[in-house]
Amino acid sequence: MIENLTVHLKGISKRFGKKQALEKVDFELKKGEIHAIVGENGAGKTTLVNCLFGMIQPDEGEITINGIRYDKLSPRLAVEAGVGMVHQHFKLIPEFTVAENVFLGQEIIKNGIVQEKLQNRRIEELSKRYGLEVDPLTPIYGMSVGMRQRVEILRALSKDIRVLVLDEPTAVLTPNEVDQLFEVLRKLVADGLSIIFISHHLHEIMRIADRITVLRSGKKHVTELTTGLSELEIARLIIGRDQSQVLKHSEADPGDVVLRVEDVLITDSRGAQTVKGVSFNVREGEVVGLAGVAGNGQSELAEAIIGMRKVDAGRICYLGQDITNISVSQLREKEIGVIPEDRLQRGVNPYMTIAQNIYTGSMNDESYGRIFLKLDKIEQHAMDLVKEYDIRGVDDGTFVGELSGGNIQKVVLARELSSQPKLVIASEPSRGLDIGATEFVHKQLLELRNNRSAVFLLSTELEEVLSLSDRILIIHGGRIMSEFDRHSIPDEAVLSAFMLGVENKS
């Protein structure tokens, strides 16, 4: 065993059902280094660190922490071994104070009484030492995301740890907060800690990490020193697969502008600005794809267009009409089809029948009845669509929740697309679907485009965007980084670089 290794993972494998999440992954963390783990969504980054933290038991492989080999690691054992973790989603109790949260479950107790003063002093010590300024007596609610993260880090540091794991710590932070976080991380490393850092943002990795390990669909691709690598090279390492085969589609013949988005600014529910001045338009007869890593403002943008989120500034126009901040019911009167990102929450009502689910999309259509519903007509319409969209597993009055994912999405498509809308907003239309269903969805979207609809596709699957779009926009950090048309698409590595925030220099 090499002396200065803090963590040594050897041949870690883990299966979830049919999916091989990790396959014989080796990973070494040296003492006093910041080691970034990068890879695409689903490459196994989070699974790997969860194995290290004992939240997941690997099927095979060895875990050695500080020279001690652990056969069965639990979170408790991991903490004892000196591993601390800051999760992507904070696990704090908003009503409790900083000190109460930091020492939750591990209070300093003397004679059955919690030693609050001692706890507070300990927090003050830690925060002074690492520049994590927080007041131990402030309750969590009302704190900014950055402050909450400090509390999480303090909680990890309150135990005697040697390794700190940060799962996408910068995703929720403002640039300023990121700078502060990095300063803290450098102090921790100077103090002898080792840090594992998961991030999608390449320029951050360049700034902070000493080495990177690239995971590709569950396998370790390479571990390299960061110095000497360019962002583009890292991006290439991350993607590094064959150019996807391009789905055949005819030359686009774009017509009038159907959707126009101008300088849109959006603030999300946490108060962070997620869309920072986005402008583009979608014409009839073309598919415009918006590609980007999840959480760069796509969801908020889609919600704003379909009336489910307010826009701070800017304009959204549909066929020349201003539809900025209109209500959902007003929007549904227009010929706009919406395929929402969260299928079970917003795409269907799993507890209602297929006919009811399909009808709810046209509640403004009075030919189905103004007050009293024409149930026969609704039922008949639904049955026609079940046939047309080949929805399977349907009995009399089947609840949508009883269908498979692909068939549920077909119900959404039947409701939203069967009326040949002029504009389609499709968010992650093939998420979680198998190959067959994905193909079906893609064919539907292309057919609409060939029938002169305007299609706006938002997807984190680069391949999906590439195979469907006539024009591609790349979003990063709430801004459109660059735009390509179908004939001038650079290779995926370059695209990924843009998706990860590399500036467009051309």
Added chain:
Amino acid sequence: MKAKTLLGKFETFISRSLPVLIGLVISFVIMLIISDQPFTAFVSFIGGSFFDLYSFGSMLSILSILLISGLGGMVALKAGAINIGGEGQLYLGAMTAAVIAIYLKLPAPDFVVTILAILGGMLAGALWILIPALLKSLLNVNEIVTTLMSDYMAPLLTAYFVNNVIRNPMSGNAETVRIPQTMQLFKLLPPSKLNISIILSILLLICLQIFYLRTKSGLKQQMVGLHPSFAEAMGVKPQKVIFTSLLASGAIFGLSGALVTLGIEYRFLQGFSPGYGSLGLTIALMGGIAPIGILWSSILYSVLLYGATKMQVNADVPFSLVFLLQGIIVLLVTSNKFNISFGRREKNE
């Protein structure tokens, strides 16, 4: 296909009836322990409503009230809201009906006054839930807490009025004077108190059944109740829908109270209700939040409530046994419900 649904129906029938049967067995065991004549007690309890026409009529008059209350509970539940304050709305409705019929001295024919009294009762019930409904839809304040609080206030508020403002000075009880006979609801089976409320209650049931199965507004109510985030995505505003459903629920409980005053009590009496309102929520839940189911569960409750009165007369078992039995049944029914809903949730994931 057909056989499957038939079997399914039989299964739901069994799973719905089983808790009642178990509850009855337990109550019989209790009677065996505490009573000297357990069989008389038990027979009166179960069959007391069917001994004679008078008993049957009395049971039906209770049924008309409980059915309406059950529907009142259902209307809120359909939209995903819980109105715990049914008893309070019922008290306000009952008192308002009495005030309109007795004290307003409206210059109108008697039957018009009766109708106005009924409408007034509904309005009072709706007003009593207005604040919880507004708080729920504007500020998302939990309606369970607010309706529960308003539920405590109503009997006390009405008690104040009936003791200090509208008390019948000739009576030893805290009650109003009697409603003129011409304004009382038409009796169907004298001398029992069965009156046209039973027809009203069945009409309301049919109307609600049609509303939820066949109208657009009914569908919207259920969309919000079953899956609010999807309703929102389809342009239905959950806050608005819940607001109307709570008001309607309050109005129906108010109706229930007005019908007690005009058809059974003929006056407003302090503390007159043996839980006509608070039973509404239980009956609605037991009936599976569906009109037909609620018909069955309200029949069950009426038979037991009236049977308990009989049992008290014929045997040495106290009326409060019915509440014990009620508790047991509700416990069994709700635990059964949880089972069903967990099964369904797993399927969806």
